[in-house]
Every structure is written in structure tokens, then in C-alpha cells.
Amino acid sequence: MSNATNNNSGSLESKFARLGVNNSDNRPQTSRYVPPHMRAPHHQEEQSNGRGNMGSTWSKPTDRAVRSDSWQSSRSDYGRSGGWSDKSMGGYSNRPNFYERGSYGGKYARGDQDYVPRRDESQGYWKNGVHHFAARNPRIEHELFGAPEDVDRQHTGINFEKYDDIPVEASGTDVPEPITQFTSPPLDQHLLSNIDLARYTTPTPVQKYSIPIVEAGRDLMACAQTGSGKTAGFLFPVLSKLFSDGPIASAPPQEGNRPSYLRTKKAYPSVIILSPTRELTCQIYDEARKFAYRSWVRPCVVYGGADIGQQLRQIERGCDLLVATPGRLVDLIERARISLSQIKYLVLDEADRMLDMGFEPQIRRIVEQEDMPGVEDRITLMFSATFPRDIQYLARDFLKEYIFLSVGRVGSTSENITQKIEYVEDEDKRSVLLDILHSSELTGLTLIFVETKRMADMLCDFLVGQNFPATAIHGDRTQRERERALDSFRNGRTPIMVATAVAARGLDIANVGHVISYDLPTDIDDYVHRIGRTGRAGNTGSATAFFNRGNKGIAGDLIDILKEANQEVPSWLESIVRENRMYSGGGGRGGRGRGRGGSFGSRDFRKYPQQQQQQNGGDNWYRGNGGGYASDMYNSYGGGYGRGPSNTSVPVQYQNKTSWF
Numbered sequence: 001m002s003n004a005t006n007n008n009s010g011s012l013e014s015k016f017a018r019l020g021v022n023n024s025d026n027r028p029q030t031s032r033y034v035p036p037h038m039r040a041p042h043h044q045e046e047q048s049n050g051r052g053n054m055g056s057t058w059s060k061p062t063d064r065a066v067r068s069d070s071w072q073s074s075r076s077d078y079g080r081s082g083g084w085s086d087k088s089m090g091g092y093s094n095r096p097n098f099y100e101r102g103s104y105g106g107k108y109a110r111g112d113q114d115y116v117p118r119r120d121e122s123q124g125y126w127k128n129g130v131h132h133f134a135a136r137n138p139r140i141e142h143e144l145f146g147a148p149e150d151v152d153r154q155h156t157g158i159n160f161e162k163y164d165d166i167p168v169e170a171s172g173t174d175v176p177e178p179i180t181q182f183t184s185p186p187l188d189q190h191l192l193s194n195i196d197l198a199r200y201t202t203p204t205p206v207q208k209y210s211i212p213i214v215e216a217g218r219d220l221m222a223c224a225q226t227g228s229g230k231t232a233g234f235l236f237p238v239l240s241k242l243f244s245d246g247p248i249a250s251a252p253p254q255e256g257n258r259p260s261y262l263r264t265k266k267a268y269p270s271v272i273i274l275s276p277t278r279e280l281t282c283q284i285y286d287e288a289r290k291f292a293y294r295s296w297v298r299p300c301v302v303y304g305g306a307d308i309g310q311q312l313r314q315i316e317r318g319c320d321l322l323v324a325t326p327g328r329l330v331d332l333i334e335r336a337r338i339s340l341s342q343i344k345y346l347v348l349d350e351a352d353r354m355l356d357m358g359f360e361p362q363i364r365r366i367v368e369q370e371d372m373p374g375v376e377d378r379i380t381l382m383f384s385a386t387f388p389r390d391i392q393y394l395a396r397d398f399l400k401e402y403i404f405l406s407v408g409r410v411g412s413t414s415e416n417i418t419q420k421i422e423y424v425e426d427e428d429k430r431s432v433l434l435d436i437l438h439s440s441e442l443t444g445l446t447l448i449f450v451e452t453k454r455m456a457d458m459l460c461d462f463l464v465g466q467n468f469p470a471t472a473i474h475g476d477r478t479q480r481e482r483e484r485a486l487d488s489f490r491n492g493r494t495p496i497m498v499a500t501a502v503a504a505r506g507l508d509i510a511n512v513g514h515v516i517s518y519d520l521p522t523d524i525d526d527y528v529h530r531i532g533r534t535g536r537a538g539n540t541g542s543a544t545a546f547f548n549r550g551n552k553g554i555a556g557d558l559i560d561i562l563k564e565a566n567q568e569v570p571s572w573l574e575s576i577v578r579e580n581r582m583y584s585g586g587g588g589r590g591g592r593g594r595g596r597g598g599s600f601g602s603r604d605f606r607k608y609p610q611q612q613q614q615q616n617g618g619d620n621w622y623r624g625n626g627g628g629y630a631s632d633m634y635n636s637y638g639g640g641y642g643r644g645p646s647n648t649s650v651p652v653q654y655q656n657k658t659s660w661f
């Protein structure tokens with residue numbers, strides 16, 4: 001213990017010295033550490049002197065186009081009661097206005113099964129087995145694909161090619177050969193033209209494998225590092241097939257003998273993509289719009305917290321690909337506005353998070369209890385950077401003969417992210433944070449993760465009070481506030497955002513240079529996703545975590561993650577883990593052990609024979625129904641989830657984290 005403390009105090013004191021702290025100001029010192037905002041008394045004066053320069057080395061993100069409007073005045077959207085004149089009124093300015101012209105109704109409007117009409121001028125259509133494309137539209141193209149020099153678009157970074165060095169493992173029967181280029185063998189020509197517009201030149205490893213797997217009609221569970229292109233990994237093969245095959249030929253079921261004026265306009269999408277958070281759902285929708293540009297496929301989006309009337313009007317005009325959060329989708333099904341009877345592709349993105357958030361009943365209802373075709377008659381895809389074992393239950397029920405694809409170690413972080421763990425006591429966190437924010441090394445946007453909504457508010461207020469341009473995003477803010485916050489972060493008006501786990505998954509924001517885990521999560525997978533908001537698409541980024549004894553449950557997993565990504569492991573962290581082990585009698589870790597072994601491996605549970613599962617002892621939750629989902633990857637769990645052998649019906653207990661964020 002003393003070892004850890006000493007190491008830490010050493011580092012704090014050296015910081016202290018480095019910063020030239022003047023101790024003679026006789027301020028009451030509640031801590032040995034002196035916050036930067038208290039160090040130089042004249043500092044505040046500088047700040048109040050007009051715009052100043054924030055009185056620090058803090059500078060506007062250098063590589064970002066600086067808006068001509070007052071940076072100071074747009075320091076934060078926080079606490080404002082309105083006055084936002086932003087035309088988009090939200091973070092997704094490239095989302096279409098749902099009241100676009102040209103409503104032509106849904107797919108079967110003319111009773112012609114092979115006719116998907118054009119719904120607006122940017123929409124193509126399908127007729128007599130031929131895909132007719134809409135004319136190109138420079139305005140929409142700019143809105144969807146931006147310009148090459150746009151700073152708020154993700155550009156591939158220097159390490160993009162290095163993705164190819166990551167080992168890939170694909171298990172299952174008859175795994176199709178990966179492709180090497182989008183053009184060999186080629187994806188649908190129209191999709192290729194949209195990929196060109198998006199300026200993608202080479203597929204990432206997950207795309208190289210997922211494209212032929214899905215095109216071969218196989219189910220897939222894919223796990224690849226954050227920021228490595230999983231979204232296109234499922235969108236490309238699905239859209240390519242839809243573009244070349246056209247709409248499903250079968251007619252939707254009739255609505256009985258109800259008179260036409262009583263019939264609701266029901267949508268019959270071919271693709272459903274479920275995702276856990278509203279922001280991620282919108283982001284996937286934006287990607288779908290890009291790659292479905294000018295085609296017959298019309299993407300739509302529905303998510304909670306937004307006006308359902310508007311979403312219904314959008315769907316009424318035709319919906320071939322629906323991106324949805326589970327709760328809102330159930331709502332629309334109950335209102336008989338969506339039928340799942342024509343679903344050909346079901347995608348579950350970040351499925352593990354959906355379980356964490358307590359969405360399992362809704363997901364099971366959508367997939368098993370409505371009119372969705374059964375597992376044999378649809379293609380089901382699951383994508384995430386982490387696959388904790390709970391998700392295997394869903395896989396067992398939702399997927400058939402699936403291929404398990406792991407790009408790199410399941411749940412590992414990208415080496416593009418430089419990780420640093422700092423020992424910081426709770427009472428020192430604000431000061432250390434200010435230090436980091438004042439550091440001249442900081443470039444780009446900074447995302448700060450905290451555990452509670454209250455803390456997000458408090459920390460944001462504190463930062464704004466310190467003249468930092470900050471905003472916050474969490475589940476207690478209205479959807480509109482969330483979108484505004486994201487928007488002002490994304491475009492650099494408030495280059496600091498304090499967030500709860502609501503922003504942890506999937507969000508792809510260009511130029512996030514630094515992720516700070518102000519509070520560490522209790523689950524290592526959450527840590528992996530959070531830091532994955534930086535270092536995306538081959539770019540580099542840094543992540544700093546504040547660790548103290550309250551986080552010791554995650555220490556062992558943290559060390560594994562650091563070692564795997566070739567990061568420096570602080571000696572005090574190793575001491576804490578050793579101490580933990582001694583304290584717990586040499587047993588496993590206190591937290592969610594990952595049971596890693598070897599330098600590379602997968603978690604395809606089907607690969608582990610039943611006998612081996614039993615040998616792992618205490619956690620043999622396999623099902624005796626021929627599946628054999630082993631748990632040896634999690635052998636440090638130490639039970640608690642015990643699922644008796646062969647078809648017992650002990651309910652699985654999922655930790656519901658919804659209230660946390």
C-alpha cells in the first residue's frame with residue numbers, strides 16, 4: 001500500500017515542483033496539491049480582461065476551423081434557457097428535414113410488387129428488376145459527404161494501414177475468404193460510387209471479412225476494436241445485396257377487411273438496425289443515408305425522446321431500412337405502424353450495451369414475439385468491440401450457424417490510443433483535471449467521462465466557471481439539449497464535453513484528441529468503449545484515467561488492457577493488484593475478470609468442449625442443448641451467474657445500468 005501511495009505522491013510533488021507553485025500565498029490548503037486556478041492570483045484578472053486567452057495555455061483546437069462568431073460567448077450551451085438560433089436545432093445537421101418534398105407513399109403504393117416508387121428527388125426506385133438511381137445532387141452530396149478539408153469529418157489517420165497487422169480470427173463452418181479491396185470481388189456498383197464519395201479507399205479488416213460473410217447469407221457475430229469501421233462492416237454488405245437484389249418480392253400481409261380510411265400506413269422495412277442510444281442510432285442513420293444515397297433504399301430513424309409524430313410521418317413515406325432504439329420501436333409496433341414481416345436483415349449494434357441498459361425484454365419481444373421472420377429466414381448480425389458472456393445467450397437464440405469474427409483480442413483497445421493512468425484522490429480530481437486542460441499538449445476535443453448525471457452537471461458548471469468552453473451530455477438532459485451539446489462539441493464551439501456513459505458507445509466524433517476518465521467505470525468493457533472515442537480510423541489519441549483505491553476492482557483488468565496495447569503500466573497499479581490478491585486470499589479479481597490467456601484469442605464459446613467447460617468449475621453455465629457455450633474465457637468470474645446445466649430456466653440477471661446515466 002505504502003508503495004503505491006509513495007509513488008503517487010512522488011508524481012504529484014514533481015508536478016507541483018514543475019508547475020512552480022508559490023506556497024507563500026497562505027491559502028488554506030485542504031490538500032497538498034494546489035489547483036492551477038489558485039496558483040497565480042493575477043490569473044483571474046487576465047481572464048476578465050476582455051476575451052483574454054482563457055489565461056492559460058489553453059487554446060482553441062488548433063487544427064480546427066475557428067468560427068468567426070464569439071468563442072467566448074459560445075463557451076457553453078450549458079444553463080442557457082434558449083436562444084439557440086442554430087438552424088438544425090440539434091446535433092445532426094446533416095439529417096434530413098423530415099418534411100421533404102415528394103411523398104409518394106410506401107413501397108406497395110401501386111399494388112405493383114416489383115415497384116418501389118421514388119419518394120423524393122434524392123431517392124432512386126426499383127422497377128421491373130432494374131435499379132433506377134436518382135440524379136446526383138451537389139447540395140445533398142455536400143451535406144452527406146462533406147468536403148475533403150472539413151475538420152468535423154473523420155479522416156483516416158497515419159495508422160490506418162496498420163489495421164492490417166491486427167490478427168483476425170474467424171471461426172465457424174465454411175468461412176468465406178476475406179476480400180482485399182471493395183472492388184475485388186466487387187460490391188454493387190452503385191454502392192461503390194457512394195463509397196468513393198465517402199473517400200474510403202480500402203476496407204478495414206472487419207469489413208474485409210464481414211462483406212463476404214454477409215453476402216454469402218451467413219449470420220455473424222463480429223468483434224473489432226473501437227473506431228475500426230464496424231458500422232460500414234454491416235451497412236456495406238447489406239446495402240450491396242439490397243441494391244443488387246431489389247426489394248423482397250413477397251407482398252406484405254393484407255390488413256383484413258378494414259375499410260381503406262381505417263387502414264394505417266404501415267411500413268415494411270427490409271432491414272432493422274437496433275442500437276442502444278439515441279445518439280448512436282442517429283449516427284448509424286446518417287451513415288446509412290450516405291451509402292444509400294440515390295438508391296431505392298430509404299433509411300429512416302426512430303428513437304425515444306423525440307417527437308413521435310414527426311417520426312411517424314417520416315416512416316409513412318416509405319421505410320426500407322430502419323435504425324431504431326428498442327423502446328421506440330416497440331412503441332411503433334404497438335401502434336401498428338411498423339411491421340417486421342419483411343425483415344431480411346436484423347443488425348444488433350452494441351448488443352452488450354443494450355443488455356446492460358435493460359433492453360433485453362424489448363429486444364426479445366421485437367425478435368421473437370412479433371412478426372419478424374424466424375432465425376432461419378433472416379440474416380442476423382451482431383457487432384461490438386466487446387462481447388461479455390451475457391450476449392452469448394442472445395447469440396444462441398437469435399443467430400444460426402454463425403461465424404464468430406474477432407479482429408484483435410476481443411475487448412482490447414487500439415494501440416493508436418496512448419493510455420495513462422494517474423493516481424488521483426477524489427478531492428484532487430478537479431485540480432488535476434485543470435492541470436491537464438491547461439496543458440499545452442492538449443490538441444483537439446476533450447471528452448471527460450464521469451459516472452453520474454449529477455457529477456456531469458457539477459463538473460461542467462465548474463469548468464464553465466473556470467472559463468473553459470464546456471458542455472455536458474447525460475440522460476437527464478432533454479433530447480434537444482443532448483443534440484445541441486453534441487453538436488457544439490462536434491463543431492468545436494465547446495471543445496470540452498463532460499459525459500456519462502450515454503456518450504461511451506459508438507459515437508464517432510472527429511478530432512477527439514483526449515478522453516479523460518475522471519471517474520473510472522466498474523466494468524472494463526465500459527472503459528474500452530469510452531477511451532475508444534479517440535484514436536479512430538487510424539488516428540492517434542490519448543486517454544487519461546484517474547485511479548484511486550475506490551477503483552481497485554478494475555485494476556487487474558486495467559493492467560491486462562494496458563499490457564495488450566503495449567502501454568506503460570504504473571508500478572503502483574501493479575502493487576495495488578498484488579495487494580488485492582493477498583487480501584482476497586490469492587483468488588481472482590474482484591471485478592469482472594476477463595480470464596485472458598495467451599497473446600491472441602477469441603471468445604467463440606462454441607469452440608470449447610463441454611468437458612473443458614466443466615473443468616473450469618463454478619461457472620459452467622453451458623446449455624446442454626448441443627450449443628456448449630463455454631465460460632472459460634471468464635473463469636475469474638467466480639460464479640454468481642451460475643446457469644445450471646442443460647436447459648434450466650434460471651433467469652439471467654443482467655445488471656441494469658440505465659439509471660447511472
Ligand SMILES: Nc1ncnc2c1ncn2[C@@H]1O[C@H](COP(=O)(O)OP(=O)(O)OP(=O)(O)O)[C@@H](O)[C@H]1O
Nearest residue numbers: 154200202203204226227228229230231506508537
Ligand atoms: N474503409 C474505411 N476507410 C476509411 N474510413 C473508414 C472506413 N471504414 C470506416 N471508416 C471511418 O472510420 C470511423 C470509425 O468507424 P465506425 O464508427 O464504424 O467505427 P466502429 O468500429 O463502429 O467504432 P465503435 O466501436 O466505437 O462503435 C468513421 O468515421 C468511418 O467513417
